[in-house]
Amino acid sequence: xxxxxxxxxxxxxxxxxxxxxxxxxxxxxxxxxxxxxxxxxxxxxxxxxxxxxxxxxxxxxxxxxxxxxxxxxxxxxxxxxxxxxxxxxxxxxxxxxxxxxxxxxxxxxxxxxxxxxxxxxxxxxxxx
Numbered sequence: 001x002x003x004x005x006x007x008x009x010x011x012x013x014x015x016x017x018x019x020x021x022x023x024x025x026x027x028x029x030x031x032x033x034x035x036x037x038x039x040x041x042x043x044x045x046x047x048x049x050x051x052x053x054x055x056x057x058x059x060x061x062x063x064x065x066x067x068x069x070x071x072x073x074x075x076x077x078x079x080x081x082x083x084x085x086x087x088x089x090x091x092x093x094x095x096x097x098x099x100x101x102x103x104x105x106x107x108x109x110x111x112x113x114x115x116x117x118x119x120x121x122x123x124x125x126x127x128x
Contacts, residue, residue: 010089012065012073016057016080023057023101026080030055032103035110039063039098045090046121052113053105056081061098066090088120 017023027034032055039061047066062076068088075081083089085105104113116123 008084008087010065010067010084010087011082012075013080013082014075015078017078020059023059026057027055027101027103030103032105033107034101034103037100037102037110037114039091039094039100041096042091042094043124044093045116046119046123047088047090048116048119049086049088050083050114050117051085052108053085054081054083054113055103056083057101057103059099059101061094061096063094063098064092066092 017026032053036059037056044066047068047070058075058077058079058081060077062074064072064074065081066089067073072092102110102114104110106113
């Protein structure tokens with residue numbers, strides 16, 4: 001099982017995988033709990049953090065994520081996002097659908113695991 005407690009920053013591994021099978025093998029190695037998340041068109045979110053370690057795999061689409069310093073980091077199909085508990089980050093503006101496999105370090109509900117904590121800015125209208 002992957003332990004990310006010593007990491008504090010989000011990382012993006014570009015071109016980490018080329019197939020669904022590779023993602024499933026990586027998930028098996030981490031021991032994380034997977035689900036699918038489809039992000040439709042939406043505005044940039046304020047930088048925030050979560051109470052759980054999360055690894056996300058971009059299965060289709062293109063967007064960007066914001067680092068703790070509000071740096072835009074592009075992400076697209078084949079990329080893996082590693083978001084340790086407490087790491088400041090946010091999904092950027094989504095203009096076309098982006099599909100992720102999201103994995104969580106513990107068997108908790110998706111809404112609980114992805115609850116944005118202490119957002120640094122207003123939440124976009126209609127999203128919260």
